[in-house]
Amino acid sequence: MSDPHQTYENPLISRYASRAMASVWGAQRKFSTWRRLWIALAEAEAELGLPITTAQLDELRAKADDIDFEAAAAYEAKLRHDVMAHVHTYGDVCPAAKPIIHLGATSNFVVDNADLVLVRESLELVAQRLAAVIDALGAFIATHRALPTLGFTHLQPAQPTTVGKRATLWCYDLVLDLAEVEHRLASLRARSVKGTTGTQASFLELFAGDHAKVRELERRVAAKIGFDASYAVTGQTYPRKVDAQVLDCLAGVAASAHKATTDLRILAMRKEIEEPFEPHQIGSSAMPYKRNPMRSERIGGLARFVMSLAQNGAATHATQWMERTLDDSANRRLSLPQAFLGVDAILVIYENVARGLVAYPQVIARNLAAELPFMITENVLMEAVKAGGDRQELHERIRQHSQAAGAVVKQQGGANDLLDRLRGDKAFAAVDLDQIADPAQLVGRAPEQVDEFLAEVVEPIRQRYANRQAEQEALRV
Template sequence: MTEPESAGLPRTDPLAAVSPLDGRYASRTEPLVPYASESALMRARVEVEVEYLIALADLDATDVTLDESTREVLRALYAAFDADDARLVKQIERDGTAEYAATNHDVKAVEYFLRVRLAERLSDAEHLFPWIHFGLTSEDVNNLAQRLLVKGASEEVLLPALGEVRDALVEMAHEHRALPMLARTHGQPATPTTFGKEMAVYAARLGRATGRIRRATDSLAGKLAGASGVYAAHVAAYPDVDWRAFSKSFVERFGFEHQSLSTQVNPCDDLAELFDALRGANNALLDLDRDMWLYVSDRYLGQETVEGETGSSTMPHKVNPIDFENSEGNLSKANSDLTFLADYVTTSRLQRDLSDSTVKRNVGAAFAHSLIGYGKTETGLSKVVPNEQVMREELESTPEILGEAVQTILRREGDTDAYERVKALTRGRRVTLSDLHDLFAELDVSEAVRDELTALTPSGYVGVAAALADDVDTDLNIDVDEME
């Protein structure tokens, strides 16, 4: 078999990427690199190990002492963690160094990395070596490091991106609050609404969804309890120390709740809740993407053309709703991954198995597909313009939707056959306003009621839709308060 020419590309070239997340969409997923890359996980592990060493030094029972300058050196190891540091960790894991054989273990490689870097920076570094990773199991480090990254990705990348989509929807809700539009239920003409009110619905849904994400992020829980969750090694070394209190204090310094009961692994129910919350936001946006696609298809929405953009390789006239379609695909992929992750990370064979390790490395991919979807939805919203003429023409040409108003007013007047009378005229038929007016002329009602019925128009039959579009501000304020 002839080797493909693409195999000659540098591995770092986006065109050689196995996943589109690091290839075609690399510029869109770049904000997640500080939270989803392997280098980011290494840096977070270093942070946990360093802070743990400092916390041990603060215990009166231990023999480790750290002056302020040494603490600064330690904290600089993660604060200034760079590409050279990441490469050294990987070298220790895969190939080893002059001092250390290859570990084939990513967390052990971080422990030895700390030894190497401290030896370079401190003349008496060796007295600290026994205290690095003292009494810990890898999961004690990993579960905290992973949550540091998940928390950062949620707070610094995903929630702001969702906020931008929500803001765009709020703006559209306000701008088009009173623009009447035929609604459809079961795909059939239904009671009119306004375009602004429909956008307000999605803005409110997204506001509530982001509130759930925020609460799930704030409820992340960490464990630090040793190889079987019983602090056995810690107690063996220092039986008089209250290690449960120490663990609680240590976990909470990272902003996490303390997981007091665990096996070797953190049960991860907190991560499952966050994944489910993200899926809820994604589902709201999937619903929006599909509705906007249909509005474009019905010509309710026009799309601004982009200079140099091609809609079809053969049909020059095409302006496709590609952003909503792209968002739909990425959010669907994200939700598939998030569902799998939520189900998988909460299970473990007895105390521990490593099947979850490789699975958790894909959390960033689920977040990345979500982020692409958020950006594409926002771009799609920025390109669409309501076609008021089309909306009004179709609405006025569908007067049968007034049947609901007519039969409801007649019921008010005591007509027990009101529904059946209007149904006989309108169900499954196209009618005109004249047909309705002929019906009104035959009714045994007062002239005031007849005038009330005759005054009905499709474009005026929107209830309080415009006011509901304004209510989105109140809904969002409530959600923001819940998030704080």
């Protein structure tokens, strides 16, 4: 036996993605699906009058999961054709049914329909993982709905918001991603039985020119593999536009995770919010004090990889000449599974991060206080004018005080003393500076927006996916 440590292993499988997603794209699942497609085809052909016996169908069903992968590899080495290798491997264990396996079909009957089944299952898993991260972020958002924090635009201090409101931005990106995943699922169709160039000529021949039976065959095969419709027209393959749309969707999920965890890395640098850090976790081999945001960094790295795969879908779709070319095959074997594995890994880590986020309110308050005096100057100006002051004179006084306070901060490394300067200026004696400088009065409707977001956006997703999980558990019993 060869030593597995001597050859490269894809870290998406060995290190990052879940077993659930990895098994969807494993050889057993793929080729068992091929066999179920051959069974569905044979069943539908028998139902519509072709001479296929019950004994042949029973034989096919009995061996659906009993795959001799070594025999298939030997056939492929000889035939240089993966589909025919598996036709022969299946036929060897189903001798009675061997003559009718793949009857009327082209290779892409099994290749494309199986891929659509796997894409559907993978999208369903991605949707569940998105819902789980949305739920986890929702809990963090609720906890910190009203905790004031310094806002940033252009990565420069800006009007205060709340920690919970900021996290709604991360969460809402995922809500939009979930809607797109659900749309892709709702739009997914079967290829079903379209024939070699999409004309269904072979099936029309099998059914002696009966167009109605060919259409019914297509409907029945699609239904047997869980689709209520087929793509209206195809060449030899289902439209590769579908792959491009799916990869774009997955890239969108990756981009959302990248954005949020980049924010978290910046906030960790400011010591305001940190991802979970385990008791024995080592942040740096050289610097023992380090608490590096390893999970967020991993998400960023995986996200860039997934985003890059979107190019493959567009390029492959663009180069499918006429009814098809085969240069899609090798690319799709890499881009489709790895995009799903990458997004799966991202969301598994993201949920872990979201459920373990730690906020440090005192640091957040301190950082806000350092910038707050500058941000309330307009409010101070308005209140002083209301008290009878001259707007232009007051503006100049505030400008001078602000410049002086800024010089203390930047040139001397001191604290922002603008409020003390304003308190010492008689022109602002009538202004309640403490009330104006209360951070809770400066966050607008942020807490209320959080409440509305949780009730109107997050909670329906929680309920919908809790119900789905309950339904799936009931089916397993």
